Every structure is written in structure tokens, then in C-alpha cells.
Amino acid sequence: MSSITQPATPEPQADIAVSGDNVEGKIITGYCDTWSLRAGESITLHASTHRPGPATIDVVRIHCGDPTSAGPGFSEEMVDCPGAGITTDLSTQPLVPGSFGTVDLDGIGTTTDLTLDFWFLATRPQEPQTLISVAGADPLNDLSVEISEDQRLHARMGDAKLTLRDRRIAANRWYHVTVHWELANQYLSGEVTTPRSASPARDLLEQTEASSGLGVQLPQDHIEPEFLVLGGNRLGSDFDGRIAAPAMRCDGSEYWWDLSLAMDTPDIIDASGHGRHGVLHQLPTRAVTGPHWDGSTQRWTDNPSMWDAVHFHKEDLYDAGWFPTTTAHLPHNLASGIYAFRVTEKDGEHVDRVPFFVRPAADAATAEVALLMSSATYLAYANHRMLFEGADFIESRAKLRPEHEYIRQHREVGLSMYEQHRDGSGVMFSSRLRPVLNLRPGADGWNFTPDTDINAFLEHEGVGHDIISDEDLHAEGAAALAPYRVIVTCSHPEYWSTDMLNALEAWQRDGGRLMYLGGNGFYWRVAFSDAWPGAMELRRAEDGVRNWEPGNGENYHAFGGEYGGMWRRLNRAPNEIAGIGFAAQGFGRATSFVINDASRQSRAAWVWDGVVDDDGRIGTSGLGGGAAGQEIDRYDTRLGSPEHAVVLASATGFGPDMVRTKEEFGGSVIYPTPDPLVRADVVFYETPGGGAVFSVGSISWFGALARNGYDNDIAAVTANVLRRFADPTPFEAPVS
Secondary structure (H helix, E strand, C coil): CCCCCCCCCCCCCCCCCCCCCCCCCCCEEEEECCCEEECCCEEEEEEEECCCEEEEEEEEEEEECCCCCCCCCCEEEEECCCCCCEEEEECCCCCCCCCEEEEECCCCCCECEEEEEEEEEECCCCCCEEEEEEEECCHHHCEEEEECCCCCEEEEECCEEEEEECCCCCCCCEEEEEEEEECCCCEEEEEEECCCCCCHHHHCCCCCEEEECCCCCCCCCCECEEEEEECEECCEECCCEEEEEEEEEECCEEEEEECCCCCCCCEEEECCCCCCCEEEECCCEEEECCCCCCCCCCCHHHCHHHHCEEEECCCCCCECCCCCCEEEECCCCCCCEEEEEEEEECCCCCEEEEEEEEECCCCCCCCCEEEEECHHHHHHCCCCCHHHHCCCCCCCCCCCCHHHHHHHHCHHHCCCCCCECCCCCECCEEECECCCCCCCCCCCCCCHHHHHHHHHHHHHHCCCEEEEEHHHHHHHCHHHHCCCCEEEECCCCCEEEHHHHHHHHHHHHCCCEEEECCCCCCCEEEECCCCCCCEEEECCCCCCCCCCCCCCCCCECCCCCCECEEHHHHCCCCHHHHCCEEEEEEEEEEECEEECHHHHHCCCHHHHCCCCCECCEECCCCHHHCCEEEEEEECCHHHCCCCCCEEEEEECCCCCCCEECHHHCCCCCCCCCCCCCCCEEEEEEEEHHHEEEEECCEHHHHHHCCHHHHCCHHHHHHHHHHHHHHCCCCCCCCCC
């Protein structure tokens, strides 16, 4: 089979004047083949530059990736390992987004008679695009069905074209197309039908149309088909919309493909028995409704034939496919931690750091404490555009750091799960096999950079800790947590798969001790598939703080078939695992916590040992003004918070920007000001097996840790809990 030719390398974007790392604009970027591995294993960097030339590649350990005054200061150290400390030439490697499917037709032989039959739904019919094509040895004579500039549907062979439909193609409407090329007789014909919809008015102008082109001068009387392309042509992706039930008949042989099969894989299954299976590229969306979905069921696993479609997007990007730049072979005795490839251009002005996480070697001793890096959350926010496109809760900014300016300039790096595709459909998939620009030290005051502040705090306390990631937890389950007495979360552990949550629950039942040092945790269910390694799926079903909603009948994941949405709607509210749950968000000035006086005499009074408070308040300063802010969680027994929990402190003095989350609103009720349910709570409680939970209920907690060289109330409270949780002495269940 002839390989599909990718589009030419895009021209490098011009540098842009922004601040950061002594650069005029970001020109180097890259990604690793994994985000998490063990000491003694190898990791590969894939790098690219917009100014080809030599660059030095090092491996560094990042102690703190926060360059702002709110943190302890940026800190890294060099690591000596094979594959690092080298100089090599970097080139410009293209990013070519766009999903499509291919089927190998090589060997079918000379064809003089060919028919294509399929359903399609175009989401952006105002743009010219190729729906389906058959490529042969001569690119000039490919067979294709296209939408033209005037929004009409055409069949084509070379320069010969037949208009299949006089009326314009309507957006988001299913059409059935049959096109017949009778090459030997120079005959081209087609038929377009559309089923009746639920709207009589929309159906008024829709009708079956048949076209024939007898006498159309076709460029040749035969074709030797080499591959079939769904959602594009031999150059790759060229379609925004859905294809269903593709079929082909050539010289008496019939082939058809069932797109409802192998839903969580890249496989296109030949259901005709010829073994002509195909493959999907760049992770298009599956488990979407096809032309025969009638609303009688919502779950695709009940009747997959109603979900026999694939939704292609010109912006999909699963695997950048860059060639390797270098492979680092990590020493077996390398300490667990946050690491990065540091790529420095020859003049030293242009630098990129590509992070990864290192666990202890499989046969090495582990610490008692582990920091759980929120890699699922990093995937959800990968290359998010909210800082310059805005969101319902974030205003856009005029001045951007180089990484976000790069995202703005280079849409080809792919979208986050907070964006919509150009056709309005939500971005349900994200992948780490591409440059993720906001996963960089100092690139974003959200997620990864704040999480390095927590890492720096743990290093400062000197109790010893390892690093593990969400991806490890999903893959290994409770075994990933088993070596550790204490698990410390990052600032925003929002996205959790079922396997992750099950593992955390099992570990807690076995005596594990959880320090939840953030807010808006354990909120959305996500899914993974071994067939698409490095990718994550999200369906924002029903409710919650969300920038888009799934389409009708599309709330169930393609990866595994689980119902998507908030864990709260799935009978596993965050309150049940962490004692608190998402209550409100606002990005104005943060505030402080007020100590609950009763907690000073409670069984959790030890939390306050040596803490010097400010007239009963803690966290009165920090990033944004205090330790309570951004996204906050509340104690609520109605949602599963344990009744024996001790509420240590609460924060309520927020500005008007801090409002209840969407799921907390009920109808048109006018809520009081200040709202009593807009509250952040710090809680402690015991769990089975001598375990315990400490939760802080605020993303902004991290921003108050490092004040005054860690000599502050928030650091003192956190250190008290860390040392007591690391102490093997069991916690005893309170007397009822």
C-alpha cells in the first residue's frame, strides 16, 4: 500500500515579543514518550525548533518550578545520565492535526466499475472538504465525494465532476449518498437521500435527488485502488463531520465496514468478511450517534448499531509523530522526583523544559510519603486557551507568558478539554503525545507550577517523599499506593478514572492517610484505553462547571462504555473520599481561614501545635491575598461528608466573584448575600485501619505555604499533619 503523504511542513511562526527566560518568543518545544517512569528505565524526548541549529540537551531535577515571589523560588539541579548532556542539531518538525481513517485496498486489482455508499453529516458545510475518497496509483485520478465552495455535493474523478445535489448541504443533517463510477462506459451517477427529521419545516426543502453524468468525459477507463480514506483524501484529514456505514462495491465484490465495532480502539472493522480492516488516525470521536439513532436508548452499549458513526475534526491531534531527539537512560539509583529535559539553543537565550516524573526503581525502597501528581488534570488542561480566549469564570489577558503566546500563535498544538472544536462540538479527548506548553515550570499559575510548590514544601520538611502520577494509579490500581502510608495530593486533583477512585478508596480502607492539599478535587470521571496509550476521554454529562455539553445520546464514554460526568452525579461525591466537595469558584482576591474554636479542644487539637495565628485567622497572606480562594470545597454531610469529621477552620469572607458551582443552584431561588454555602472548610477525620484524612478545601492553599521562608501558620499546620500522618501510630476511631 502506498503511504499517505502528509501536508508540507508549515512555515515557522515569527517570534513575538513577550517576557520570560530572556527570549523574544518561544521557538523550541517538545514532548516525551511518557510522563511517568521508574528509575533505571529510559525516556525519549521529541523536540522541535523554529530556528534549526545546534542545541544542548540536559536532564534536570526540578525542586520548585515556580519563579514567582509567592513560591520559594525556582530551583533545579543537573542530573548525569546517558543520553543527556549532549549537543545535537534540532530541526523544525511539523504538527499536522486532523483525524481521518484509512483502509488498505492494495491487491484488489484493476477496477472498471466502482460504487461508494455511505452516510455523512457535515458540521461545517460552508467550507470545501473531502468526505470520502479512493486513491489509486495516479493521484490525479482519485475518486472522491466532496463539498465545494458553494456548499454543493459533488462526485469527482480527476477534473471530471458531477453535481450530486442542487441544493446546499445543510449543517448537522444526515445524508445518504450512493455514487457509481462505471469507468469503462464513461458513466457517472449518484443519489442523495436524507431521512425525515423531527421538524416538518426543516424537511420542506429536503428531498431525494438523483444525478447522472452519462457522457461525462472521465480521464481513464480503470483504476487500481490502493486505499480508501474516510474523512479526507490522500493528503490526510479534510472533513469536519461524521461518516457512518461506509461501503464499496467494485467489479462485483462488496465490502462494508461497521463503525460501531471495537469502539475504544483505532480499528475500522471490515464486516463483509474480506479482512480489509482499516485504522483511524489522530483519535476522532467515537460513541457518537449515527443516522439511525432514534432516542429510544441513551447508552451505546445497548444497541451499538445506532452509534455507527465517527466524528472527524480537522483539529484532532493524538500523536505528533515527531522523530526522537534523544533517549535518556535513567540511573537505577536515581531519586524519585520531578524531572525535565532542558533544551537550550546554542546562544543560551531560548530554553524549553519538558517535564516528566520518576518513581523509585521497582526493586528499590520507597518513602512513607508520596506526592500524587495530577497528570489526569494536566491532560484535561493541556494547551488550554482560557487565558486569551476567556471563559465564563476567567477574563482573557492581553499579556501572556511565552508558552501561552505560543499556544495562541500555534493552534496546531491541539486543544484542551476546555475548548470546543470549530464546529462547536466539545473536545472529548486529550493526549500527551504532543507538546503540552502549559506543562512547563512557570508557564501557568494553575496546576503543574503550583504543584511544584507543594513538592518544594515536602522537600523542605525533609520527611522524604516519592513521586507517582495519576497514570500510574490508573494502570496499577491500589498497588501503586500500597507502599505508602501517606498520599499528598496536588493543588487541583479534579479528574479521576473509576480505577483511580477505586484504588484510593481501597487504600483508605486499608489504613492509608490522605492529605488533600487543594480544591475542586475528585470532580469529573474520565476514561483511558490501552488501544490509545497516552490519551484520556471526558464526557461532561448532565451538570457541573463546564464549557460544553455532549451531544444528545453521547454521555457514555467510547473508552469502556461508562457513563460520564461528575462523580457527584455517579453516587460518589468527593465528600465521601475527602470529607469535602466543590462548592464555589471565584478568581478575585483570596481570603483567610477562621479557626473553629471548638477544634482547639477536639481530638484534632494537635493540628494547632505551635501555630501562631492572626487573631484566630490563618492564611492571611499568600498568592492572591490568602490561603482560601480560586476554587473551594465545603463540608456537607448531605453529600457524604463523614459526621465524625472535625471542621478545623472555615473561610467565608469572599468577594462577589466567588459564586456557587452550577450544580449547587436550584431553580430561580434568590440566594442570600453573603451565601452560607460559599464556604471553604479545612477538615480532619479518621478512616479504617488507623488511617485519616486532612483536607484543606482551597486551591490557594499552596500559595501561602512558602511565605517568610516557610515560617508561617499554613506551613506549620501542614507540617504538623504531615509529621503525624507519617508517624505509624494508628489513629483511633472516635467514641460515638
